[in-house]
Amino acid sequence: MNRPIVWTIAGSDSGGGAGIQADLHTIKAFGGHGCSVISSITAQNSVTVSMVEPVLMQVFTSQLAALESDMQAGAIKIGLLPTGLHAEVLAKHLQEYRRQWPVKPYVVLDPVAVASSGRAMADANLLPALQRQLLQQVDLVTPNALELEALSGIVPDSPEGLRAGAAALLAAGAGAVLVKGGHLTWPAEQAVDYYTDGEREIWLASPRLETAHGHGTGCTLASAIATAIAQDYPIEDALVLAKAYINQGLQGADFVGRGAGPVAHLGWPENPADFPTVVMPGSELGDRLGLTGKLPQGRFAAMDTLNLGLYPVVDTVAWLERLLTLGVRTLQLRIKDKADAEVEADIQAAVALGRRFNARLFINDYWRLAIKHGAYGVHLGQEDIEVADLEAIRAAGLKLGLSTHGYYEMLRARELKPSYLALGHIFPTRTKDMPSRPQGLERLDRYVALMAAEFPLVAIGGISRERVPLVAATGVGSIALVTAITEAQDPDATTLELLALVEGDNAQRQ
Numbered sequence: 001m002n003r004p005i006v007w008t009i010a011g012s013d014s015g016g017g018a019g020i021q022a023d024l025h026t027i028k029a030f031g032g033h034g035c036s037v038i039s040s041i042t043a044q045n046s047v048t049v050s051m052v053e054p055v056l057m058q059v060f061t062s063q064l065a066a067l068e069s070d071m072q073a074g075a076i077k078i079g080l081l082p083t084g085l086h087a088e089v090l091a092k093h094l095q096e097y098r099r100q101w102p103v104k105p106y107v108v109l110d111p112v113a114v115a116s117s118g119r120a121m122a123d124a125n126l127l128p129a130l131q132r133q134l135l136q137q138v139d140l141v142t143p144n145a146l147e148l149e150a151l152s153g154i155v156p157d158s159p160e161g162l163r164a165g166a167a168a169l170l171a172a173g174a175g176a177v178l179v180k181g182g183h184l185t186w187p188a189e190q191a192v193d194y195y196t197d198g199e200r201e202i203w204l205a206s207p208r209l210e211t212a213h214g215h216g217t218g219c220t221l222a223s224a225i226a227t228a229i230a231q232d233y234p235i236e237d238a239l240v241l242a243k244a245y246i247n248q249g250l251q252g253a254d255f256v257g258r259g260a261g262p263v264a265h266l267g268w269p270e271n272p273a274d275f276p277t278v279v280m281p282g283s284e285l286g287d288r289l290g291l292t293g294k295l296p297q298g299r300f301a302a303m304d305t306l307n308l309g310l311y312p313v314v315d316t317v318a319w320l321e322r323l324l325t326l327g328v329r330t331l332q333l334r335i336k337d338k339a340d341a342e343v344e345a346d347i348q349a350a351v352a353l354g355r356r357f358n359a360r361l362f363i364n365d366y367w368r369l370a371i372k373h374g375a376y377g378v379h380l381g382q383e384d385i386e387v388a389d390l391e392a393i394r395a396a397g398l399k400l401g402l403s404t405h406g407y408y409e410m411l412r413a414r415e416l417k418p419s420y421l422a423l424g425h426i427f428p429t430r431t432k433d434m435p436s437r438p439q440g441l442e443r444l445d446r447y448v449a450l451m452a453a454e455f456p457l458v459a460i461g462g463i464s465r466e467r468v469p470l471v472a473a474t475g476v477g478s479i480a481l482v483t484a485i486t487e488a489q490d491p492d493a494t495t496l497e498l499l500a501l502v503e504g505d506n507a508q509r510q
């Protein structure tokens with residue numbers, strides 16, 4: 001596999017728990033190739049920092065030049081900069097990379113100024129240089145509560161204070177801000193991270209972990225985000241993965257010296273318990289954080305099985321009838337962009353057919369008509385979550401399937417307790433213009449490992465007859481298809497073959 005290049009520009013920690021050393025562990029764990037630009041050499045162990053020595057400016061810029069001429073970065077993580085001058089010089093280099101490089105690196109700044117022991121790690125000129133020059137060159141800055149206060153002058157002692165502090169960093173030029181919740185004193189029982197790019201907010205919560213350890217968490221989090229982005233994960237997935245990596249690493253942390261041990265580096269996060277909760281409007285925590293909106297009041301009706309099997313998605317009642325007659329038992333009517341009045345008769349007919357064949361028949365999009373005609377279930381997309389009356393669908397007893405396109409959307413959908421989750425699009429598809437990138441089998445594998453115990457899962461998007469065995473091998477319980485069936489030379493024979501492939505002995509042929 002091609003490992004994306006990720007640079008860390010940071011200080012060396014002789015104790016091996018933070019700085020360059022933590023960054024390189026993390027970059028490797030996330031599948032990147034780590035390159036380092038050492039900004040300063042620290043002498044420290046698990047109990048004290050005894051020396052911080054900035055590297056000569058020529059040593060600093062020679063490392064940048066060496067990498068720049070041969071090993072252009074997909075993402076750059078910046079940690080400790082020992083002087084304001086190092087920050088100024090770096091800002092100029094970053095500006096130049098953005099101008100010259102064909103692919104712009106994603107830059108994450110972890111604004112380290114004070115060690116966890118309380119010792120100042122940088123000179124007094126660093127803060128103004130960050131504020132006036134470096135912030136403008138970064139895509140994401142990741143302060144903790146103390147660093148946010150130092151950079152913005154605003155004390156984040158409430159959600160409003162936190163939002164105001166983050167807004168000040170956006171105004172200073174940062175592309176986005178992630179405030180880490182570890183040092184916030186509220187909410188008491190959860191460590192809540194806050195992300196904003198000025199247009200949207202994401203709040204991620206995990207229970208506070210009782211541990212004496214955690215040296216290097218800030219460095220590790222920023223490196224994990226940078227490497228996930230270099231792997232082409234969208235920012236919201238990078239945030240979720242990085243927080244899961246930290247939670248896993250804190251659980252596994254132990255003494256190395258006499259003091260606080262380093263966060264452990266335990267590979268790609270896979271345990272659902274390590275993943276954060278997406279704080280939803282309408283939840284108790286959401287209310288406390290000032291989010292507005294509603295949540296459904298309970299779970300959606302459960303499916304009768306975790307394995308929904310072959311799942312054709314078609315646009316006419318005639319197709320539904322043909323497939324039901326062949327023995328298909330999970331199907332969807334997907335008619336796009338028509339007025340309710342134009343589709344009502346088809347939806348009514350589809351619901352009646354589904355009942356006659358005792359099938360799991362989902363209606364895409366038209367949730368009001370689905371409720372009105374007593375459909376078995378509704379399938380909705382991410383955009384619909386904001387606008388559909390989910391509680392009305394739930395209260396009417398309809399099943400709900402939700403589309404997701406990655407870690408963050410899966411975790412957000414999880415909070416709505418739907419009947420199944422769809423994961424897509426797995427391969428490039430001609431059927432629909434997708435704003436996200438194809439997920440591929442490796443990511444599908446990981447999603448299935450994470451969510452399969454909790455929800456029936458459906459894979460969709462670009463799944464041809466030939467790809468069905470590969471998709472089925474991930475353990476996903478259902479495979480949704482459009483063109484593999486509707487454009488097959490012999491749709492009936494193909495459907496029977498697919499039923500046997502996906503459902504094996506459980507295929508209910510008539």
Ligand SMILES: Cc1ncc(COP(=O)(O)OP(=O)(O)O)c(N)n1
Nearest residue numbers: 364379380381382403422458460480
């Ligand atoms: C099983 C299944 N998965 C995903 C989709 C896509 O739904 P959505 O995101 O709402 O997009 P449209 O289908 O409405 O274009 C689906 N329909 N079925």
Ligand SMILES: Cc1ncsc1CCOP(=O)(O)O
Nearest residue numbers: 425429431461462481482483
């Ligand atoms: C509706 C939809 N949602 C995600 S991909 C997709 C289309 C799947 O069609 P095909 O199986 O022809 O690629």
Ligand SMILES: [Mg+2]
Nearest residue numbers: 364365380381
């Ligand atoms: Mg839809």
